[in-house]
C-alpha cells in the first residue's frame with residue numbers, strides 16, 4: 001500500500017498520495033472559486049463543493065499541502081503524507097475481529113474490573129483505539145455521554161486524549177470508576193495496555209497533553225514514550241445534584257427539602273457566580289465574587305432590623321447579595337450596597353423554559369493553557385447557572401502523569417470521590433433493604 005505514496009515535489013515531509021478536494025455533500029460555505037498558481041479559476045465540479053473551508057484551504061496552500069500538479073494548473077488535491085498516517089494505515093470499510101477485537105474480547109476486558117457483574121454491551125478497547133486514532137489527535141477532547149463500562153474513557157486516557165464521560169446507571173460505581181482508577185494507577189494491563197506506549201512526561205515538556213496549536217510537532221503516544229501502559233494522569237468525578245427547586249402540591253415552586261442550609265448556600269453561591277467560602281467569623285459572608293462583594297443565603301424572614309444589623313457590620317466599600325425565602329417590603333432598596341432577592345423567584349428567572357437549545361454553561365471546568373485555536377470552546381467566565389456532572393480527565397493545570405487529587409469538597413459536588421494520590425474511588429453506599437445506591441440521598445440528609 002505504501003507504494004501509492006510518492007514524492008513528486010520532494011516535500012520534506014516525505015511521500016504522500018493525493019486525495020480529492022471536492023465532495024458531493026453540498027454546503028454553500030464550501031463553494032468558492034480557487035485560483036491555481038497558473039492563474040486558472042476553478043469552481044467545484046457540478047453540484048459538489050470543496051472539502052475544506054476557504055480559510056482552511058488557504059492554510060493548506062501556505063503549508064504546501066495542496067497539489068496543483070507539476071505545472072501548477074491541474075485538478076486540486078490534498079496531499080496526505082505517509083508520515084502522518086498512523087502506522088501507515090488509513091480507514092478501511094470492513095474492520096475484522098483480528099484487528100479490532102469482538103464482544104468476547106470486550107467482555108473479558110470488563111471482567112477484570114468487575115467479575116461479578118459482566119457489562120452487557122462492552123466494546124473491545126482495540127475497536128475504540130481504532131476509532132480514536134482516526135478521529136482524534138493526542139490531546140484532543142473525547143466525550144462519551146453514555147459511558148457504559150467506561151471503555152471509551154479508558155482508551156482515550158491511555159492514548160493521551162483528554163476525556164469526559166457521563167453515566168446514569170449504577171455501573172458508574174461498579175464499572176467505570178474502578179476501571180478508570182485502575183487505568184490511572186497502571187494496574188490495568190488489559191485491553192490495549194500492552195500494545196501502546198505511555199506518553200513520556202519529560203518529552204511532553206511538562207504539559208499533560210500536547211497543545212493542538214503545535215500541530216506538526218505532534219507526538220503520537222503510539223510511537224514514543226514508555227512501552228506499554230504504565231499508568232498516570234488523573235480524573236475528577238462529579239455527580240449531579242437534584243434540582244434545587246420543586247413544585248409543592250399547590251403547584252408553587254419551593255426549595256427541595258433535601259437541601260440543608262449549607263447546601264443551599266453553596267448552591268446559591270454557585271448559581272449566582274460566587275465562590276462558596278464561608279467566613280469563620282462573619283455569618284453573612286458565605287461566598288464572594290470579588291474581594292468586597294459577598295453573598296448570603298438564608299431561609300429566615302429578613303426584617304428591617306435584621307438588615308440594619310448586617311449593614312452595621314459591613315465596611316463602606318463592601319457589597320452584599322442576600323438570597324432569602326422572604327423579606328419585609330421595606331428592606332428592598334433600603335441600602336444601595338445590599339441587594340435582596342427571593343430564592344425561588346431569582347432561580348426561576350434564570351430558567352429558560354421551552355427553549356430548544358439551552359446552551360448550558362458549565363462552570364469551573366479545568367482550563368487548559370490558553371490556545372487561540374481553541375478559543376470559544378471553554379467558558380472562562382464563571383456562569384451563574386448550570387451544574388457539573390460526570391467524570392472528566394484533568395485539564396492542563398496539572399503535570400501529566402502524577403495523579404491529581406480530587407479537589408472539590410462542596411456538598412453538592414462530591415469531588416472527593418475523585419481518584420487522587422492517596423484517594424480511592426469510594427464505593428457507593430448501598431441501601432441493604434432496597435439494594436439501591438443511597439450515596440446521593442445520604443449527601444442530602
Ligand SMILES: C[S@@+](CC[C@H](N)C(=O)[O-])C[C@H]1O[C@@H](n2cnc3c(N)ncnc32)[C@H](O)[C@@H]1O
Nearest residue numbers: 121122123146147148149151152166167168169
Ligand atoms: C450501550 S451503553 C454505552 C457503551 C459505551 N459507550 C461503551 O463504549 O462501551 C449505553 C449507556 O448509556 C447509559 N445512559 C442511558 N441514558 C443515559 C443518560 N441520559 N445519561 C447518561 N447515561 C445514560 C446507560 O446506562 C448505558 O450504560
